[in-house]
Amino acid sequence: MKYDVLIIGSGGAGLTAALRAKEKGANILVVGETYPTRSQTCMAQGGINAALGNVENDSPEAHIADTLKSSGGIASERMIRQLCEDAPKSVHWLDSIGVPFSRTEDAKIAQRRLGGTSGIRACYSQDYTGLKILHTLYDQCMKEAIAFKNEYFLLDLCTENNQVTGAVFYNMRSGDTKTIHAKSIILATGGYSGLYYGYTTNTNQSTGDGIAAAFRAGARLSNMEFIQFHPTGLKNSGILISESARGAGGTLLNSHGERFVDELKPRDVVSRAIWEEMQKGEDVFLDIRHLGEAYIDENIPQERKLCLTYAGIDPVHEVIPIAPVAHYTMGGIAVDETLMSSIEGLFAVGECSNANVHGANRLGGNSLLEIVSFGRKAGENAAAFAQNVTDTITNTEQSAKTKAYIDALMEAPNEINFYQKRTRLGELCYQKAGIIKEASLLEDALHEVEAMTSQLHEMGLFDKGCTYNTNLIERIKFENTLTLAKPLLTAALKRKESRGAHFRKGYPVPDKAFEKVSICYTKKNTLIVDFKKVAS
């Protein structure tokens, strides 16, 4: 049995794609490593951009201009135009299926200003925008009787003559590997901030598993060096302290209690200023004490609660220790304007893809928009693609290969604790491939990643069980992060300029020669990184 469209990932992008593909009459299945509603999407607080003009005058043109500016010249104007022009329609669609957006006094969808935008453009549901969109999408999926396989972890994609034919999964509950055949596949598996383990706002699940599987299958990746850092993660956990704390008048202080940057500058500028202080040996703190208890409890109660729970400090009386942490990955699977990757029939949408709309830096409020607007587009295009697939080729070779990989992993000696290596990889990426990148440090990091990769055969499992073996899943995830660290580090090394979220010491400004996207692929076991003008 072959599905028309197999959707991998049950976050916002996957669920939207599923609803659209189903509407188009496709026979579909959604597979996820966790339950729908537990994905990264639920963490998005700020909002979803759409030039509705409900609060003040706005236009899709202004939205396009802001997005282009943020992208640093390496995004596709045509894709951005599609996204921004479709935005009001996407938000109205979400509204029509029941998303409880906050409202204005005159009964319109409320909007607020996020950083880097000229208009008041982000539609929101209090601080739970992602959560409420995700749950409403899930409710609609239940209404449409969409089939789910939960707690199936993606291992590999099957291809035949560069056309996707299915995917191999690990059934976490039974411990079996299972191949699911499909005429087309949509990857909606999220980003790779998890490489920065210990230094990210993301869930530990954000290990780019879909991107790594696509890369192994021969797909091209793009712009892997562009990582957005959020200036104010709590120092020891990376838990996000929202921009609203600075927006309300919170200041950043070094160990001497001195301010050192205009706190309202863009995320990358503030993150770099904090990083420079940290490099001087300073600790950096967010100070909201002067706002007063009443104001804090009324306007940013969530931030006080997070500080109490995760840092053990009360920001009404104490300064908050913070550090910039990895927040969003702009790079991912390179896709064309139909959202299809370099593998026929393999589509990618959301943070796992690079659809050339974020370029060198993502604008706040555009990620939720991308998963909904392009999620629908991916569902539609994949369904149409499947209609033209007539062959019934099923690749069983990959299933056997993947099964052998799992068997070997179960047998491998447990000489090296990969959890310690995971922590080390996080530190390494953060220290050497983070906010300010430098050739010698990137080279060091690359060598260490290669050394870790060569030790993988000694990083076996402690848990040999077949029921819900998270030791196994975490080991595979660690390997995926190593797989992705190489293109990330190599592209970062080659991009000798600073643009958007990518900052190279010694090359502090954008270089016209690099007004291009990076493309990574493997040729005869060698990693190739090319730079290519983006089709405008």
Add this chain to the structure above:
Amino acid sequence: MKITIQRYCKHRDPHAIMAAYEVPIEECTLLEALYHIKAEVDPTLTFNSGCRSEVCGSCAMRINGKEKLACAYKLQEGDVVEPLSKVEIIKDLVVDHEAAQQTLRRVKSWLEKPAEPEQLTMEDEKRIEKQTDCILCSSCFSACPVLEVDGAFLGPFALTRAYRYTSDKRCTDEKNRIDAVQEKGVWDCTLCGECTAVCPQGIDPKNDIMMLRSKSAQYGYTDPAFANGGDDMFGGGFDPGF
């Protein structure tokens, strides 16, 4: 700090055992302690987690008998950690949520027809704001004593979700929704409030169920305990409070 965790494996006899662990961290959340044990002490310890900040609903478990999110709970000396109840345990602290989530299908927790955009007022939205904060962590399901005796009961989160949709101005078929919460639904609840007490999002399913009862009355439904002439008033699950 010493804590005790219930370990569960269906391939072992007895399936469940209590295991003691020493956590050498002064101040941490339970989730951080679990990460530490898994990475440094025993990688077979199995649990779920996600966002680490109380919004994904993955890490609900019982701590000293009370449902909590592990990511939001500050570890205390002597804590006893067990998986959620009323659901099948898969391994250690991981449970199977599939059956519980089926209750959402039974109550038809969705808008049946696409609504015209921008119909809601601020007040309309506020009416469903709290209910839509639900993160589907199943804490309420685990705490519900009715589910202890009747596994077919719809349970708190599905009923809260049902109330959320019937209270949505965009809902076009309230009657169908109300019909769907009669069988093993609103009247089977004892209004004990355990669900409300454990909800990490401060949602009040007990109140939502009472609201659904009054909506049911508007559609001509009555409490079956009273409908039977009151004979089994005290056996029908509804405590009238006297």
